[in-house]
Amino acid sequence: MRxxxxxxxxxxxxxxxxxxxxLIEVEKVVEKQVDFNEDFLRNMFPKIEWKALVEASRTMGYTELPENAESSxxxxxxxxxxxxxxxxxxHLEEGALVCPETGRKFPVNKGIPNMLLHEDEV
Amino acid sequence: MKLKQLEGLLGSLDQFENPKIELEQYPTGPHIASRLLYTAENSFGDVENKVVADFGCGCGTLGLAAALLGADHVIGLDIDTESLEIASSNADDLDLDMDFVHCDIKNLKWQDRIVDTVVMNPPFGTRRKGADMDFLFVALKVASNAVYSLHKTTTRDHVKRTALRDYNAVSAEVLCELRFDVPQLYKFHKKKEVDVAVDLWRFVPKKDGEKHL
Structure with a gap:
C-alpha cells in the first residue's frame, strides 16, 4: 500500500x-521505483493532506519531507x-493501520490493508 | 494503445478459480472491460494521469485496464481475499502497479477529493437486491470526475432516477448497451452460456462544495 x-x-x-x-504500525516497508511524473505531483499536491503524509512517511522511516509545504x-x-x-x-508491506480514536488495528498483509469490520462495528 | 491490444492483454489475465455466488462473482470479460476503459479515456479523458478506483475489483480486470491506459494510480477494492490475491498476481504479471484494499464497499469511508474516476462492474443485485445501487451510492461520493458502471438494461429507469434524485449525480448517461456473457460458472446455471443485456453508464458526481451527503 502506497x-x-x-x-x-x-x-x-x-x-x-x-x-x-x-496511524501506521510498521513491520516491513518496501520501496518500488516508479517513473517520476511532475504533472501528476502538481495535480496531487493540493488534494493531499500534507500533515498525514509527513507523519506516515516518518513512521515508515523516511524523514526528508518538510513539516509544512506550500505550492511555491x-x-x-x-x-x-x-x-x-x-x-x-x-509501500507498507506488512504491519497495521490503527484507528486514531479507538486504537482498533486493521492488519496489512502482503501490502493489502484489511478494512473489513466486525458485525458490532458496522 | 489500440483497443485490440488492450483487449488482448486483458484476455491473458487469470480469473476466479472458485467463484462465489453470494458475491455474484462473474468475471468482467476482456471485450466489455476494454470498451469501458477505452471509452472513458478516448471520449472523456477520464483515465490517463488520473487516480482511478476499481470498486469490487475481483480479479482486477478494469483497474488493470486503467493502468494500461496510463492511469497514474489505481486502487482495487474487494471484499474477497482470494480475488485480491488473483488481482495482485495479475498486476505482477503485467508489471503494473496497483494498490489494493480489502473492504466492504458499502462501509467504505474515504476522503473524497483524491479519486478522479471510479470504474466498476458491480454485483447486479440479482442475489441481494440493491447491491449494485449500494456500490453506485458510494462511488458517487468518492469520485470527483466520473463513475463508469455496468447495470442490467432492465433496471435502466430505476438507475437513472435514483442516481439523479438520491445520489447527487449531475448527469447519468447510458453510453452503450453491451452483451455480458455469463458462462456456466455455477451449478444452478442450466444453459451453457447466457447473454445478459447490460448498459454501460457514465455518471458525473457533483463537484466538491456542492455535495451535501
Whole structure:
C-alpha cells in the first residue's frame, strides 16, 4: 500500500468521528521505483493532506519531507522528488493501520490493508 | 494503445478459480472491460494521469485496464481475499502497479477529493437486491470526475432516477448497451452460456462544495 492510498483511508468504524489519518504500525516497508511524473505531483499536491503524509512517511522511516509545504515549493525539483518518493514509492508491506480514536488495528498483509469490520462495528 | 491490444492483454489475465455466488462473482470479460476503459479515456479523458478506483475489483480486470491506459494510480477494492490475491498476481504479471484494499464497499469511508474516476462492474443485485445501487451510492461520493458502471438494461429507469434524485449525480448517461456473457460458472446455471443485456453508464458526481451527503 502506497502512502497515497493511506492519505484517502479513514477508520470506518461506526461512531468514530475522527478516523483520519490512520496511524501506521510498521513491520516491513518496501520501496518500488516508479517513473517520476511532475504533472501528476502538481495535480496531487493540493488534494493531499500534507500533515498525514509527513507523519506516515516518518513512521515508515523516511524523514526528508518538510513539516509544512506550500505550492511555491513545487518549483523545486528536489522537493518534487521527495514528494514523489514518499507518496508513491514507499509501500507498507506488512504491519497495521490503527484507528486514531479507538486504537482498533486493521492488519496489512502482503501490502493489502484489511478494512473489513466486525458485525458490532458496522 | 489500440483497443485490440488492450483487449488482448486483458484476455491473458487469470480469473476466479472458485467463484462465489453470494458475491455474484462473474468475471468482467476482456471485450466489455476494454470498451469501458477505452471509452472513458478516448471520449472523456477520464483515465490517463488520473487516480482511478476499481470498486469490487475481483480479479482486477478494469483497474488493470486503467493502468494500461496510463492511469497514474489505481486502487482495487474487494471484499474477497482470494480475488485480491488473483488481482495482485495479475498486476505482477503485467508489471503494473496497483494498490489494493480489502473492504466492504458499502462501509467504505474515504476522503473524497483524491479519486478522479471510479470504474466498476458491480454485483447486479440479482442475489441481494440493491447491491449494485449500494456500490453506485458510494462511488458517487468518492469520485470527483466520473463513475463508469455496468447495470442490467432492465433496471435502466430505476438507475437513472435514483442516481439523479438520491445520489447527487449531475448527469447519468447510458453510453452503450453491451452483451455480458455469463458462462456456466455455477451449478444452478442450466444453459451453457447466457447473454445478459447490460448498459454501460457514465455518471458525473457533483463537484466538491456542492455535495451535501
Amino acid at each position: 502512502l497515497l492510498t493511506h492519505n484517502m483511508l479513514s477508520s470506518n468504524i461506526k461512531g468514530v468521528t475522527n478516523g483520519f489519518p490512520l 515549493m513545487l518549483d523545486s525539483d528536489e522537493f518534487l522528488r521527495k514528494f514523489h518518493h514518499a507518496l508513491i514509492e514507499l
